[in-house]
């Protein structure tokens with residue numbers, strides 16, 4: 001059996017050119033000046049001008065480069081070589097200073113030579129690929145300067161119970177198992193009709209309590225944990241897009257948390 005991390009890396013590598021050409025990512029709009037970040041993360045993370053920022057699991061760098069446009073000194077990290085190459089190409093095309101480093105996320109502190117940052121940012125679709133949340137949280141803490149800020153916005157594990165079918169069928173358990181769930185997936189959230197060679201993926205369930213506890217155990221102090229009624233993509237067919245860029249269930253439908261966000265800090269004296 002292929003190592004699950006390698007299985008996922010191959011799939012993400014193949015998705016890079018497909019996503020870079022998708023309407024979902026709208027690279028043309030980005031190059032024309034549009035910001036790929038959503039109002040929620042801009043408001044909750046706040047001003048990054050003059051700060052050093054590392055973006056973990058940066059995909060092909062649109063969000064990383066959007067933070068650069070807002071004045072941060074940015075580094076993007078991803079384990080997919082095609083993502084790193086495309087991100088560097090886009091930085092050049094956009095005339096933005098940025099560094100992109102190929103690394104598995106838990107190895108990022110070593111790959112970056114022990115450098116620390118004012119901000120560690122990571123968003124939307126990152127936690128399900130991680131077999132060890134404690135190792136991930138330790139990497140986040142190791143990348144932060146004392147007093148530095150960590151920000152995560154991610155799909156809510158409750159939303160991930162549903163497989164996206166129109167009848168609201170529930171297919172996934174809530175509680176994490178050591179072994180990943182392996183599945184064959186046609187297309188992707190950004191390119192549902194794409195035909196991929198690498199259709200197998202391995203996903204680990206993440207429980208909300210495990211994510212928060214892993215960060216606390218790694219020494220971070222939480223500013224907030226917010227639960228939201230919207231998500232960055234339409235994972236349930238009845239969802240519609242709102243002016244703030246988030247997709248929500250129709251009004252009156254039984255409410256579910258569709259995403260959550262965490263801001264936390266490394267203590268100044270740690």
Ligand SMILES: C[S@@+](CC[C@H](N)C(=O)[O-])C[C@H]1O[C@@H](n2cnc3c(N)ncnc32)[C@H](O)[C@@H]1O
Pocket residue numbers: 005008012013057058059060061062063077078079080083103104105106123124125126129130
């Ligand atoms: C859903 S994307 C993140 C999306 C990002 N918010 C965006 O829209 O650009 C997930 C990213 O995580 C990366 N990734 C998955 N597992 C990883 C790992 N173990 N280490 C580093 N990167 C990983 C993938 O290559 C992919 O670029």
